[in-house]
Amino acid sequence: MxxxxxxxxxxxxxxxxxxxxxxxxxxxKMCNSLRYAENREAYLADEEAYMARYNLSEEQKQAIRDRxxxxxxxxxxxxFFFLKLGATVGHGLYxxxxxxxxxxxxxxxxxRNVPEAT
Amino acid sequence: MxxxxxxxxxxxxxxxxxxxxxxxxxxxKMCNSLRYAENREAYLADEEAYMARYNLSEEQKQAIRDRxxxxxxxxxxxxFFFLKLGATVGHGLYxxxxxxxxxxxxxxxxxRNVPEAT
Amino acid sequence: xxxxxxGIGSSHVPSIGRAYDQNKQADPAWQPLFDGYEPVKxxxxxxxxxxxxxxxxxDHGTEFFLDRYPxxxxxxxxxxxxxxxxxxxxxxxxxxxxANFSEHLANxxxxxxxxxxxxxxxxxxxxxxxxxPLLWEPGENEWPVKVVPLLxxxxxHPLPTGQRCFxxxxxxxxxxxxxxxxxxxxxxxxxxLSHQLxxxxxxxxxxxxxxxxxxxxxxxxxxxxxxSHKEVMTAAGAEGGEVIMWLVxxxxxxxxxxxxxxxxxxxxxxxxxxxxxxxxxxxxx
Amino acid sequence: xxxxxxGIGSSHVPSIGRAYDQNKQADPAWQPLFDGYEPVKxxxxxxxxxxxxxxxxxDHGTEFFLDRYPxxxxxxxxxxxxxxxxxxxxxxxxxxxxANFSEHLANxxxxxxxxxxxxxxxxxxxxxxxxxPLLWEPGENEWPVKVVPLLxxxxxHPLPTGQRCFxxxxxxxxxxxxxxxxxxxxxxxxxxLSHQLxxxxxxxxxxxxxxxxxxxxxxxxxxxxxxSHKEVMTAAGAEGGEVIMWLVxxxxxxxxxxxxxxxxxxxxxxxxxxxxxxxxxxxxx
Ligand SMILES: [Fe+3]
Ligand SMILES: [Fe+3]
Numbered sequence: 001m002x003x004x005x006x007x008x009x010x011x012x013x014x015x016x017x018x019x020x021x022x023x024x025x026x027x028x029k030m031c032n033s034l035r036y037a038e039n040r041e042a043y044l045a046d047e048e049a050y051m052a053r054y055n056l057s058e059e060q061k062q063a064i065r066d067r068x069x070x071x072x073x074x075x076x077x078x079x080f081f082f083l084k085l086g087a088t089v090g091h092g093l094y095x096x097x098x099x100x101x102x103x104x105x106x107x108x109x110x111x112r113n114v115p116e117a118t
Numbered sequence: 119m120x121x122x123x124x125x126x127x128x129x130x131x132x133x134x135x136x137x138x139x140x141x142x143x144x145x146x147k148m149c150n151s152l153r154y155a156e157n158r159e160a161y162l163a164d165e166e167a168y169m170a171r172y173n174l175s176e177e178q179k180q181a182i183r184d185r186x187x188x189x190x191x192x193x194x195x196x197x198f199f200f201l202k203l204g205a206t207v208g209h210g211l212y213x214x215x216x217x218x219x220x221x222x223x224x225x226x227x228x229x230r231n232v233p234e235a236t
Numbered sequence: 237x238x239x240x241x242x243g244i245g246s247s248h249v250p251s252i253g254r255a256y257d258q259n260k261q262a263d264p265a266w267q268p269l270f271d272g273y274e275p276v277k278x279x280x281x282x283x284x285x286x287x288x289x290x291x292x293x294x295d296h297g298t299e300f301f302l303d304r305y306p307x308x309x310x311x312x313x314x315x316x317x318x319x320x321x322x323x324x325x326x327x328x329x330x331x332x333x334x335a336n337f338s339e340h341l342a343n344x345x346x347x348x349x350x351x352x353x354x355x356x357x358x359x360x361x362x363x364x365x366x367x368x369p370l371l372w373e374p375g376e377n378e379w380p381v382k383v384v385p386l387l388x389x390x391x392x393h394p395l396p397t398g399q400r401c402f403x404x405x406x407x408x409x410x411x412x413x414x415x416x417x418x419x420x421x422x423x424x425x426x427x428x429l430s431h432q433l434x435x436x437x438x439x440x441x442x443x444x445x446x447x448x449x450x451x452x453x454x455x456x457x458x459x460x461x462x463x464s465h466k467e468v469m470t471a472a473g474a475e476g477g478e479v480i481m482w483l484v485x486x487x488x489x490x491x492x493x494x495x496x497x498x499x500x501x502x503x504x505x506x507x508x509x510x511x512x513x514x515x516x517x518x519x520x521x
Numbered sequence: 522x523x524x525x526x527x528g529i530g531s532s533h534v535p536s537i538g539r540a541y542d543q544n545k546q547a548d549p550a551w552q553p554l555f556d557g558y559e560p561v562k563x564x565x566x567x568x569x570x571x572x573x574x575x576x577x578x579x580d581h582g583t584e585f586f587l588d589r590y591p592x593x594x595x596x597x598x599x600x601x602x603x604x605x606x607x608x609x610x611x612x613x614x615x616x617x618x619x620a621n622f623s624e625h626l627a628n629x630x631x632x633x634x635x636x637x638x639x640x641x642x643x644x645x646x647x648x649x650x651x652x653x654p655l656l657w658e659p660g661e662n663e664w665p666v667k668v669v670p671l672l673x674x675x676x677x678h679p680l681p682t683g684q685r686c687f688x689x690x691x692x693x694x695x696x697x698x699x700x701x702x703x704x705x706x707x708x709x710x711x712x713x714l715s716h717q718l719x720x721x722x723x724x725x726x727x728x729x730x731x732x733x734x735x736x737x738x739x740x741x742x743x744x745x746x747x748x749s750h751k752e753v754m755t756a757a758g759a760e761g762g763e764v765i766m767w768l769v770x771x772x773x774x775x776x777x778x779x780x781x782x783x784x785x786x787x788x789x790x791x792x793x794x795x796x797x798x799x800x801x802x803x804x805x806x
Contacts, residue, residue, distance in 0.1 A: 008466060012436030013474050017393035018597055018624040018639065021302055025641050032301050035322045070435065079433050080297035080391065084322050097438040097505065111439065114503030116265035117251065126751060130721030131759050135678035136312055136339040136354065139587055143356050150586050153607045188720065197718050198582035198676065202607050215723040215790070229724065232788030234550035235536065304643075306591060307636035346679035349688070351592035351636035354677070358589075392639070394631035403634070 014073045024076015027064075030054040031081040040088045067091060070100045094118060132191045142194015145182075148172040149199035158206045185209060188218045212236060238337070238412045238419035242284045243489040244276065245453065245482045245511040248293060248366035248426040250321075251504065256369060257326055269508060272499030273370040276512045279496055280371055281380075286422035288334050288382040289372075290341075290408065291364055292484045293426045294390045296321075298361035306353035307396050308404065309387040310345070312338040316385060319359035326365060329374050334382040337415060341384065344411035350404055358385055367426055370510075381422070390427065390478035395465055401480045402461040402521070405487020409520055412488070425485030429500075429507035432473030439505050440473040446500060446507035449479065454493055454513065457486040457521060476507075492516040523622070523697045523704035527569045528774040529561065530738065530767045530796040533578060533651035533711040535606075536789065541654055542611055554793060557784030558655040561797045564781055565656055566665075571707035573619050573667040574657075575626075575693065576649055577769045578711045579675045581606075583646035591638035592681050593689065594672040595630070597623040601670060604644035611650060614659050619667040622700060626669065629696035635689055643670055652711055655795075666707070675712065675763035680750055686765045687746040687806070690772020694805055697773070710770030714785075714792035717758030724790050725758040731785060731792040734764065739778050739798065742771040742806060761792075777801040 008015040021028075030051065033039045043050045051061050063071040067089065072082060079096075086096055098108035109115040126133040139146075148169065151157045161168045169179050181189040185207065190200060197214075204214055216226035227233040252269065260266040280286065298319045300306070316331040342354050364385055372380050386408075389395055396404075405423075412421050429446040432438055449472075452460055461483050469477045486493075496512040537554065545551040565571065583604045585591070601616040627639050649670055657665050671693075674680055681689075690708075697706050714731040717723060734757075737745055746768050754762045771778075781797040 008469075010437075010466065010470050010474070013432065013469065014435045015393060015469065015474060016391065016434075018627060021392050022597070022599070022620055022624075022641065025302060028297075028302055032297060035298070035320070040322075073434050078297070078302075078391070084297070087322060093433070094505075097433065100434065100438045101436060108439065112504050114265050116263075117255075117503035126754075128722075128751065128755050128759070131717065131754065132720045133678055133754065133759060134676065134719075136342055139677050140312070140314070140335055140339075140356065143587060146582075146587055150582060153583070153605070158607075191719050196582070196587075196676070202582070205607060211718070212790075215718065218719065218723045219721060226724065230789050232550050234548075235540075235788035300589075302641050304585075304589070304591070304594065304638055304640050306589070306638040307631060309589065343679045346592060346681060349682070349685045351681060351685070353589055353591040353638055355589050356587050394628045396631060396636060397634070400634045400636070 016078050020076045021078070022076070024078060026055040027060050027072065027075065027077045028081040030056065031077070031085045034084040034088050043088055069096045073100070134196050138194045139196070142196060144173040145178050145190065145193065145195045146199040148174065149195070149203045152202040152206050161206055187214045191218070238415035238417060238421055240409060240412055240423055240488055240515065241286055241420045242280065242422040243485050243493065243513040244371065244422065244424045245485060245509065246367040246371070246424055246426050247428060247506060247508040247510070248363050249506050249508060250362045250366070252366050252508070253326060253362050265503060268501050270370070272501060273510050275497050276510055277371055277373065279512060280422065284422060285420060286381050287420045288337060288384060289422040289424055290384045290386055291367070291424045291426065292386045292388060292481045293363035294388055294478060294481065295363055296361055299359050300387070302392060305389055305392050306387065307389050308350065309353040309355055310338065310342055311355050311358045311385040312342055313356050313358065316383065317359040318365065319361045321361050328365060328369060329377050329379060331360065331379055331383045334384065337419060338384050340415050341408065341411045344414060345407055348407045348410065350407055360385055363426060367424055371424070386484070388481050388484065390480065393465065395477065395480065398461040398463055398480045398483050401483040402457065402487040405484040406520060408484070409488045423485045423488045425482035427478035427481045428472065428476050429479060429509050430472035430476040431506035433475045433505070437473065441502050441505065441507050442471055442473070443502055443507060445471045446502070446509060450498055450500065450509060450511055453482055453486055453511070454495060457483060487521050489513060489521055490515040490517055491519040491521050523700035523702060523706055525694060525697055525708055525773055525800065526571055526705045527565065527707040528770050528778065528798040529656065529707065529709045530770060530794065531652040531656070531709055531711050532713060532791060532793040532795070533648050534791045534793060535647045537651050537793070538611060538647050550788060553786050555655070557786060558795050560782045561795055562656055562658065564797060565707065566658070569707060570705060571666050572705045573622060573669060574707040574709055575669045575671055576652070576709045576711065577671045577673060577766045578648035579673055579763060579766065580646055580648055584644050585672070587677060590674055590677050591672065592674045593635065594638040594640050595623065595627055596640050596643045596670040597627055598641050598643065601668065602644040603650065604646045606646050613650060613654060614662050614664060616645065616664055616668045619669065622704060623669050625700050626693065626696045629699060630692055633692045633695065635692055645670060648711060652709055656709070671769070673766050673769065675765065678750065680762065680765065683746040683748055683765045683768050686768040687742065687772040690769040691805060693769070694773040708770045708773045710767035712763035712766045713757065713761050714764060714794050715757035715761040716791035718760045718790070720759070722758065726787050726790065726792055727756055727758070728787055728792060730756045731787070731794060735783055735785065735794060735796055738767055738771055738796070739780060742768060772806050774798060774806055775800040775802055776804040776806050
């Protein structure tokens with residue numbers, strides 16, 4: 001948890017404020033472009049080339065290559081936008097969440113009241 | 119001056135309110151697209167085809183064919199947007215204004231303090 | 237004179253929309269939820285008979301991007317499209333607007349010092365779509381009510397304060413009641429209840445807090461409006477902070493309200509709730 | 522602590538930009554105008570030495586379209602581009618922002634119940650560009666001040682009231698004065714004075730009204746803020762209604778102000794003015 005996030009002081013929580021939004025702007029802009037099917041195809045055809053079109057930092061690119069959603073969140077990625085990246089590369093909301101919690105998907109489901117309601 | 123405009127009660131003046139804006143939305147959207155050079159070329163190549171792409175009323179199309187800027191204003195065209203259409207078809211701000219006043223460009227200039235400051 | 241005839245709080249969750257579209261109404265995991273909305277739908281159809289609904293929602297990275305993020309955005313169009321959130325459009329009809337009524341609301345709110353973004357075009361994502369078919373039955377190509385979408389920024393801080401949202405509701409009531417036509421207006425505040433979709437706390441639900449919310453929004457909304465975003469997010473999760481949209485609805489109701497129906501269900505990652513309220517008396521909130 | 526060190530009112534007219542770019546500073550029709558700004562430019566450079574300027578302007582169908590029109594939009598970016606209004610970009614450097622300062626302003630204004638649209642990207646048209654090189658000399662690739670663009674809807678009614686604009690200025694002052702860094706902040710309100718660009722009244726100028734405005738904005742801005750849009754537009758022309766942007770600047774100054782410079786010129790279709798004000802005392806407007 002960075003100093004910037006400490007100002008909110010909510011453990012395990014990354015509040016998407018203007019500071020984080022500015023930091024992650026390029027990531028979210030790229031992810032936003034993936035709402036179009038033709039862009040998703042271009043992304044899958046050449047991830048590096050697609051990332052290069054946007055102004056991502058090397059750290060942000062690496063978090064994306066690693067599919068490290070927690071790290072991407074720390075670097076300003078906003079879930080509502082990077083869900084489109086997840087959908088493109090085959091990571092859904094609950095697996096992403098389980099990973100952010102540091103759990104397997106199965107273990108995560110066990111913590112739910114009605115795991116069948118996916 | 120229509121009943122809608124009468125509510126403002128300022129003679130010779132078309133106040134661009136939500137009512138007029140909704141009425142002219144298609145016109146202004148088309149004009150807005152003319153901020154790009156390639157669209158201006160497409161417009162000049164085939165005005166009717168370009169207008170057909172937007173949802174203009176027949177009245178609005180006719181006002182454009184006639185380069186009747188006062189009528190276009192009455193039908194919801196907003197000068198800040200239709201200036202781009204003017205620029206495309208070779209009508210500048212002051213000639214447009216002179217036409218709306220019902221004057222020749224030369225007569226309009228005579229009403230100015232420093233006509234050289236065009 | 238137009239008047240507000242119903243106030244509804246409702247969650248908006250994409251999985252509800254998927255369950256609806258896949259006809260899971262009888263699926264054991266989903267039946268409670270659909271059953272929970274059913275009495276409200278019946279009440280709206282048989283008693284409330286609203287002409288138009290003001291639905292308070294947020295966009296989720298679908299139509300609004302961070303290049304220009306409004307605090308409050310109001311639809312002023314004759315119709316609104318169902319958005320494609322990237323998986324194809326949901327099979328729901330597009331929505332009829334009431335542009336004259338929207339225009340009146342916009343004029344009234346801006347004169348009342350609310351700095352609205354005004355939208356002549358607006359495609360609506362699950363923030364808007366989730367509740368609609370659970371509350372009003374769509375026909376093949378139409379809806380039984382017209383809509384006015386009202387978007388609130390709950391995505392990028394600074395969010396509007398709870399207090400500001402409540403005041404927006406109060407201003408909406410004044411705006412509605414100064415409209416000359418005899419319109420019956422429902423208002424729906426969507427979002428929440430508790431959930432968190434980021435960080436190590438992903439999946440947080442606080443059922444106790446949610447249940448208290450469903451009572452306090454009726455009895456003491458002004459206290460809820462005083463909560464800071466940090467207080468709400470600490471208890472109800474970062475994304476649970478969007479419950480401030482219920483305060484817009486509540487501010488548009490009377491000081492006293494009567495509960496017509498309440499339902500709560502928390503199967504997965506969001507406390508799902510629906511609450512139906514009626515005005516009681518004439519004193520504004 | 523940051524503080525407001527200068528308040529400037531300035532017209533924004535495309536033909537001024539063209540005259541500047543075409544080096545018409547010595548052209549008899551234009552020389553009065555450039556000479557009129559010169560003392561203000563010198564004052565800003567030699568005495569005011571602002572670190573950042575909040576410039577209040579409106580877009581003219583360049584970057585903002587009617588699909589989503591904000592009432593107030595604030596730039597929160599590190600840099601802002603010179604827009605292409607359809608005739609190629611003006612040969613001016615792009616503008617450096619001060620994102621931390623903008624962020625503070627945004628947080629403060631939204632907490633203070635101003636419903637801002639917040640912009641991470643914003644290209645600036647003549648509404649912004651006209652005044653800048655007349656007030657601060659650009660270098661080859663840089664500007665001597667950072668900028669915070671603040672857009673006001675003066676295009677599509679309902680516009681914010683004059684009163685709301687004045688209050689926004691007052692809120693800006695509070696926001697500036699709660700910023701911990703020792704920033705010197707200038708604020709520029711642009712637009713007007715009288716002009717009308719539509720209808721049979723195209724070309725209306727009201728020199729008398731303009732001259733009264735230049736005095737009253739100093740002595741009795743609260744009376745100006747009470748004028749209705751209809752009153753302003755009737756006297757100063759439909760597009761002259763944009764003078765409400767000067768009220769944002771004035772609201773951010775002290776109750777008493779000292780005039781440093783005033784200039785007025787009405788060669789063609791717009792009453793062109795520049796007014797430079799200093800705070801006097803500490804009582805907010
Ligand atoms: Fe939401
Ligand atoms: Fe302007």
